[in-house]
Amino acid sequence: MTRKLRMGMIGGGIGSFIGDVHRKAAAIDGMIDLVCGAFSSDAEKSKQSGKALFLNDDRCYTDFKEMILTEKQLPEDKRMDFVAIVTPNHMHFEPAKMALENGFHVVCDKPMTLTLDEALELEAILKRTGKLFALTHNYTGHPMVKQAKALITNGDLGKIRKIQVQYLQGWLSTSVEKTGQKQASWRIDPKRSGIGGALGDIGTHAENLVEYITGLKIDEIAADLGVFGEDRVLDDDGNLLLRMENGAKGTMSISQIALGEENNLAIKVYGEKGSLEWHQENPNQLITHWLENPVKVFTPNGNDLYPEAINVSRIPAGHPEGYLEAFATIYKNFATHLMAVKNNKTIENPDYPTVNDGVRGMQFIYAAVASNQDNSTWTKIK
Known part of the structure; x- marks a missing residue:
C-alpha cells in the first residue's frame, strides 16, 4: 500500500x-x-x-x-x-x-x-x-512479553510445570461508583459489564497473558470470587486455581479492592530447565532463572533477544517503553496484516489477539462464575 x-x-x-x-x-x-x-x-x-x-x-x-x-x-x-x-x-x-x-x-x-x-x-x-478482527489485550504487546513467549516456544524453559499470575488494583476499594465516577459505574453494572466484574475487566487480561506466554490452554479452574463493595453484585475480587492442558498447575489472584495497588499485573512461569517473571509496573525487565546458569535479566534492545521481541522494540536501550507502546503493538501488527491483505499477500500466524482469544476470555468468565456458584468446584473452560 x-x-x-x-x-x-x-x-x-x-x-x-x-x-x-x-x-x-x-x-x-x-x-x-x-x-x-x-x-x-x-x-x-x-x-x-x-x-x-x-x-x-x-x-x-x-x-x-x-x-x-x-x-x-x-x-x-x-x-x-x-x-x-x-x-x-x-x-x-x-x-x-x-x-x-x-x-x-x-x-x-x-x-x-x-x-x-x-x-x-x-x-x-x-x-x-x-x-480481520483484533482484540486489544494490550499487555501482550510488550517486547519482554514477546521475549517470554519466545523463550517458552523455543523450549528454553523446558516443560512448563507451574504458573502464578496476579492482577491487583485498588481503585474500587471505596464506593466510587456512588460519586458518579463513570468508569466505575458501568463496570459494576451487570447490564453493561456482563456476568463478570473484575473477572471481565482484569481477569481476562490475566487469563490471556497466561495462555499467550505459555502457549498452553487453561483446561480447568476452581474459582473463589468475592464481592466486597457495598451494594455491588459483581465480583471485585477473586482467587482461582488453574489446571493447564499439559498437566501444569497454576494460581491466579485478581482484585480491584486491594487497597494500595495500582496496576499490579505480574506473571511467573516455572519450567524444568528455567523460570521467568515479568511485572507490568516494570515492563522493560524480564527476569529469568536457570538450572545451570546465572540469573539473566532481559531488556528491550538488549542481548540475546528473539526476533519477536526485537521487532516491537521501538527506541534505544535504556529508554522506557510502556502502556501506550504495548497498545500500539496490537495496532501495528493488525495494520501490517491488513495492509498485506489489501496487497493480496499472506502473513502466517499474525501476532495479535483475535476473535479466538475473545471467545476464550468469555469462556473463562463463564467457567469462573459457574465454579464459584458451585462452591469452587473444578470447572472446564469450554
Missing part, C-alpha cells in the same frame, strides 16, 4: 479514557489515520467530540449505524478501512457485527462481548465474512 489505513471509531468521545488511549496508540507507528467516528450515544456529544479531534463535519456521525452505512457508500479511496470499538462491554457486539457484515475490519476492546453467546456468534460471522 502507498497510504495509511483509515480508521473509524465507535465510542471514545469527550472524557473517555480508553478512546484517547486507542487514538494515541493507533498513531504511534504512523500507519493509521482517524478519519471518522460515532463517539457517543449522545448525538450532540458525538459531533462535539469529532470537532475536537479536527475531523470534517460530514465524517462526525450521530450513531454507529449511520457511520457504517454512510461510510460503506463512500468511494473506496475515501471510506474507512476498519473500525475501532471502544465502548462499554454491552456495546461491543452489535457494532462489531454490523461493521463486519458491511465489509469493514474491526479492532475491539476487551472483553469481546457481553455474553458468551454473542462471542460465539461473532466468531461465526468472522468465519463467514473473512474479515
